[in-house]
Amino acid sequence: MKNLSPALPNILEGFFIERLMNQKRVSKETILSYRDTFRLLLQYAKRELGKTPSKLSFEDLDAPFICKFLNHLEEERHNTARTRNHRLAAIRSFFHYASFQEPQLSAHIQRVLAIPTKRYQKREIDFLTADEVDAILDAIDRSSWIGRRNYALISLAIHTGLRVSELINLCCSDVVLGGGVYVHCTGKGRKDRSMPLGKTVSKIIDNWLDERDSKPSAPLFPTRHGNKLSRDTVAYTLRKYVPWLNSIVHLFQESV
Template identity: 30%
Template sequence: MTNPTDSFYRHLREWFTVFMPRQRGASPHTITACRHTWNMLLRYVAEIRGVPLERVTFSIIDRACIVEFLDHMRATRSWTGTTYNQRLACIRSFYRYAATAEPTLAIHLADVNGIPQLKIAATPTVRHLSTSAVAALLAAPDPTTKTGLRDQFFMILMYDVAARDAEMLALTVGDLDIRRLTIDLIGKGAKPRRLPITGETAAHYRRYTDAFHRDADPGDPLFFTIHGHQKTRMSDDNVGRFVRQHASSARESCAEIPKRVHPHMLRHSRAMHLYQAGMPLALITEWLGHVDPETTLIYAHADTEMKRQALARVGSGTTSPPAVPMWHDRDDIVRRLCGLTA
């Protein structure tokens, strides 16, 4: 008779190693996101529910357990409705695979399918930081320590290029070209894009690599932790932890920093600040690596301050146009960096 625990982990292993990469053709980012979801869920089962990992079965991770886990993460990690639904979809996908591979497990799939998704507003609110809040957050780490230097450079780079967490963690040492002031990112669907970085960011990169990558190979992970005397890519859990830590510290000098800050807010903040500076939404779409231009419209919907300022100009009779940004009528500037032209 098959051991229930062996059955659970066998299917989970095959889902990650065979089905996702080979049969479904999922991107590395999708597989990594699913892996993080299951790591968090199993940690919740072990630490909160007190079930040893060697005793986990399909019956243990039932509908009630999954709902409690998702609600717990919303409360402690400030998950949005979108994140909640994405994590639920990942869990459902595994149960769907398991039920296909072993039909007797269909009862567990039916149980999980009964978990409703959260309703999301048609125009979601974009949680972003003001420029002063970003400045306070980036100044919070102590760069005289190695950990502080790493944390500060990570947040500076993430904000500068509005990168996703997974894109940051996939970076290698050779992905930044400080001579040309560019960075190469691999986005969703393995879509590459090249973006500009500032001279200040390049200077931070030099200090960071002098401390962490003095004799590194260009293919080494840019951000790493040491496990078993080996460099392994840093986890998004670690990033979330130090961002929250520095946000708490920065809040003492900047009241504009909200109580709950997560890494993706740096991406949203940069995108919003580019939009406020006058960058066209079409170029922001390319900058962020969005496949669907409609996704970027959230910044236009969200920025009421720009609408208020426009209304004030009309009310005061001001007719002079705002300063023309450097990229006005020069789509080639960003399009060339995004790799859209030869």
């Protein structure tokens, strides 16, 4: 088999630009997740093989090496089996794309595609009781702007069950107040959906919008500087107010 070092970076670039961005038009979150997977893979290859990305060939990224990388994620980086499977899904997607670009490598690619996902015990999702909801919201100090933002954000999260990615991507215009009160979002797989709001949470969001008094395209829940919140900030906020974070683990059930 000839050395294909020059082809690997080119196909990797084509995978992200042509396949993911132009053809599939995947979400920004998916792009970032796939980017992180290959960043970790290339760093591992540099450590284990002593080769920079420009020197790697498809021969280097064979099935045994990919399996070692997946074990590295679990054993050294302490990733869960769920995260390991997400990383494997990104790698499989790349090799599936590569099979059409380099058909002479079909046997090599098929061995990578045959790597199985790992089974794991799915954690049962708990839900909050009414008393727990009240305890969380009562713990938020609403005397500050940040406190009122957090109060509105957590209230909306609890009452709608929106994913974190959906919450942080909401704009002011996504909240519709009037005859039928609801919040509109673009969720997983770029699917649009609308969630109705009850009277209590509607009032909270209405008050928050009055205080925001910003452009329709502005983030509904911004940082101090008006930027979109990060997932880490939301996680920190929840841990601050919710000592039993596993009770709202459904907020973090994000698929890549």
